[in-house]
Amino acid sequence: MATSTDVPNLKINSSRLMTSLHESCEFGKAHPYGTHETETGMARLALNDADKAVRKWYIQQAESLGCKITIDQMGNVFAVRPGKDSTAPPVMMGSHLDTQPTGGRYDGILGMLAGLEVLRTLHDSKYQSEGSIGVVNWTNEEGARFPIITVSSAVWSGALPIEAAWKCKEVTPSPDGNRYTMKEELERIGFMGHHPASYEAQPIAAHFELHIEQGPILEDERRKIGVVTGGQAYKWFEVVIKGRDSHAGTTPMAARKDSVLAAAKMIVESNKIAKAHSGLITTGIIEMEPGSVNTMAHTTRFTLDIRHPSDTVMAQIEDECRKRFSAIAADDSERGVSLEWRQLTANPAVTFHQDCISVIEQAAEDTTADLPRTSEDGKLWKHMVSGAGHDSFHTSRRCPTGMIFTPTRDGLSHTPTEYCSAEDCALGAQVLLGAVLRYDRLRAEMGLLTEK
Numbered sequence: 001m002a003t004s005t006d007v008p009n010l011k012i013n014s015s016r017l018m019t020s021l022h023e024s025c026e027f028g029k030a031h032p033y034g035t036h037e038t039e040t041g042m043a044r045l046a047l048n049d050a051d052k053a054v055r056k057w058y059i060q061q062a063e064s065l066g067c068k069i070t071i072d073q074m075g076n077v078f079a080v081r082p083g084k085d086s087t088a089p090p091v092m093m094g095s096h097l098d099t100q101p102t103g104g105r106y107d108g109i110l111g112m113l114a115g116l117e118v119l120r121t122l123h124d125s126k127y128q129s130e131g132s133i134g135v136v137n138w139t140n141e142e143g144a145r146f147p148i149i150t151v152s153s154a155v156w157s158g159a160l161p162i163e164a165a166w167k168c169k170e171v172t173p174s175p176d177g178n179r180y181t182m183k184e185e186l187e188r189i190g191f192m193g194h195h196p197a198s199y200e201a202q203p204i205a206a207h208f209e210l211h212i213e214q215g216p217i218l219e220d221e222r223r224k225i226g227v228v229t230g231g232q233a234y235k236w237f238e239v240v241i242k243g244r245d246s247h248a249g250t251t252p253m254a255a256r257k258d259s260v261l262a263a264a265k266m267i268v269e270s271n272k273i274a275k276a277h278s279g280l281i282t283t284g285i286i287e288m289e290p291g292s293v294n295t296m297a298h299t300t301r302f303t304l305d306i307r308h309p310s311d312t313v314m315a316q317i318e319d320e321c322r323k324r325f326s327a328i329a330a331d332d333s334e335r336g337v338s339l340e341w342r343q344l345t346a347n348p349a350v351t352f353h354q355d356c357i358s359v360i361e362q363a364a365e366d367t368t369a370d371l372p373r374t375s376e377d378g379k380l381w382k383h384m385v386s387g388a389g390h391d392s393f394h395t396s397r398r399c400p401t402g403m404i405f406t407p408t409r410d411g412l413s414h415t416p417t418e419y420c421s422a423e424d425c426a427l428g429a430q431v432l433l434g435a436v437l438r439y440d441r442l443r444a445e446m447g448l449l450t451e452k
Helices: 014-024 049-063 109-124 151-157 162-167 182-188 217-221 259-276 311-330 354-367 391-395 422-445
Strands: 029-032 040-042 068-071 077-081 091-095 133-137 206-212 225-231 233-242 280-282 286-289 299-308 338-347 381-386 401-406
Touching: 014 049, 014 109, 014 422, 049 068, 049 077, 049 109, 049 133, 077 109, 091 109, 091 391, 091 422, 109 133, 109 206, 109 422, 151 162, 151 391, 162 182, 206 354, 206 391, 206 422, 217 225, 217 381, 225 354, 225 422, 233 259, 233 311, 259 280, 259 286, 259 299, 259 311, 299 311, 311 338, 354 381, 354 401, 354 422, 381 401, 391 401, 401 422
Parallel strands: 091 133, 091 206, 206 401, 225 381
Antiparallel strands: 029 040, 068 077, 077 133, 225 401, 233 299, 233 338, 280 299, 286 299
16 A cells, blocks of 8 residues: 655645636626625536536646546546556546536535646646546536436446436426427537547546535534545435316315325425434425416426435335325325326445545545644544535446545535635645545556556
8 A cells, every 4th residue: 555655745736726716616606695706606507508618618727737638428528637657547536517506616616626736736846647647527417407416427337328318308498498408408518529428438547536525524523634435325216296287266175186285295204204214315396287376286296315324224215205105195185196206316325445545544644734633532534424426426336436525614515605615625635636646656556557
């Protein structure tokens, strides 16, 4: 295993990192919540015009460092800085540039700009890595516009057929009233690449992702770095209930087939079931048709996001929900509404690679060595399991993968007030640099690279 003495003592430029981060957020900025010019949220949904603009900006920044750019058929952008052995698969830093409709400036964006800062630091120092090192922007990680989370890394890993991803339609119609597919929007903004979206066509030696925690643990424990060991399982569903539309003033309660009432009962039951298993369940979208105040909806659709660290327990939660929902649908008091489940996405529980975890541990220890001891046990980093889904879950199927968390103020994310301090952003980027350099050296020591 590589040690801290095996890598050069390079330092990222923290002010440049933050300047670039906020510059990138000029594309798609929205939702002002303060007086400072950087205090705005983001609305940069995947494959919209702002996403197109920031992709072009990012490519220009990477090309100025001598990076080779590859764009695959899912619009994933790979920027690679050649190493001594440029034939071996590169070590990649990855995250995403798309945001939620009312998102902040750090979710995904920090990982992408920290990766760019790592490449700039290597470029400035004229450091020649043993193998190639790069950054990848994964398309539509959020699943906000096109409702399949981490869809493009899923295609790359082989977890999802590309045709299914291409056919995925946006949740909300565009201003012209149409709901476009991912393929149509990739073509529209000019990011339908020619390279196949697959590990075989674009292999990666290892994948490292820096991300804000999106929760309160690091801040509450006064720690600076999370060394992520894996992630919990999750599944997304759309549940469709069909009843009968009828007049609100003339239809007796006993004669109704009320799809909304059945949906409400199901959502309440799902929460009871999740709590009983110490799991998480969320309904984020509810849609009713025809949507009239004095008419019962004939159709109600709602989403379910189910999560648990155990695949087995998550399956139990899903099974109990299915049984209870069926019972509610068949209940005489609802006069028999119909019920359909549609799975949108699924990811099993993930365990990251020990080599990646180890180099992150070493980098975290070195980076925080001279900082004041603020936590109760004096340790400024800790092992964590990710509650949120990330592209790293899919990359871990095909290559060694590790993740780094930075603190999130008040644990808030997917909101304009999402925030990670400049100091914590810089610390996370420094750990990312240290981990990637250690892994690069480890590959050489293991004889995985060709001497040049």
